[in-house]
Amino acid sequence: MANYTTFEAGSWNDLGQHIFKLGDLKGQGKLFLGDLLKTTGCEISMNRIEAGKSYLFHHKHRQQEEIYIVVSGRGEFQIDGEIFPVQEGSVVNIRPAGVRTYRASSEESLCYLCIQATENSLTSHTIGDGEIVPGKVEWPAQRID
Ligand code: ZN
Numbered sequence: 001m002a003n004y005t006t007f008e009a010g011s012w013n014d015l016g017q018h019i020f021k022l023g024d025l026k027g028q029g030k031l032f033l034g035d036l037l038k039t040t041g042c043e044i045s046m047n048r049i050e051a052g053k054s055y056l057f058h059h060k061h062r063q064q065e066e067i068y069i070v071v072s073g074r075g076e077f078q079i080d081g082e083i084f085p086v087q088e089g090s091v092v093n094i095r096p097a098g099v100r101t102y103r104a105s106s107e108e109s110l111c112y113l114c115i116q117a118t119e120n121s122l123t124s125h126t127i128g129d130g131e132i133v134p135g136k137v138e139w140p141a142q143r144i145d
Contacts (some may be wrong), residue, residue: 005036005037006093008038009031009033012048012072014029015030015031015046015048016029016048017029017046017129022113027047029046029047029101030045030046031046032045033045033046043064043115043116044113044115044116045116046111047110047112047114048109048110049075049102049104049109050109051105051107052074052104052106052107053103054087054101054102054103055102055103057101059100059101060096060098060099061096065093065094065095065116065117066093066114066116066117066120067091067092067093067117068086068091068093068094068112068113070086070088070089070091070112071088072086072088072109072111073087073088073103074105074107075087075099075104076112078100078101078102078103079092079099086102086112
């Protein structure tokens with residue numbers, strides 16, 4: 001068995017092709033990758049909220065913190081009643097009890113990754129778990145132009 005799994009989700013602009021039916025999210029882009037990538041320590045989703053659209057419900061979690069990484073567009077997050085703007089490069093960690101909802105700006109869709117992991121489950125940070133594998137790095141001739 002290979003030590004990796006890949007999946008081609010396509011363009012963020014076409015994320016709506018992956019329909020996740022939950023409340024009024026039908027037709028908007030939300031793609032859970034955990035099953036597709038066979039992850040075992042976290043769930044991750046690719047999300048796109050159309051310009052001018054909003055989630056129509058709040059939610060929270062029992063055990064999972066959620067890390068949001070905005071990759072494009074602009075919008076607002078509302079957490080425990082506090083509203084703040086987000087844009088490309090915004091990174092937000094919401095602890096499980098945080099009551100949350102989000103919306104895109106009126107002019108730009110909001111695209112973000114959401115990583116769910118069990119709160120307090122991380123056993124080491126940054127590169128603490130990595131180790132250098134001996135050997136020279138070699139690549140075949142360039143394959144992508
Ligand atoms: Zn959530």
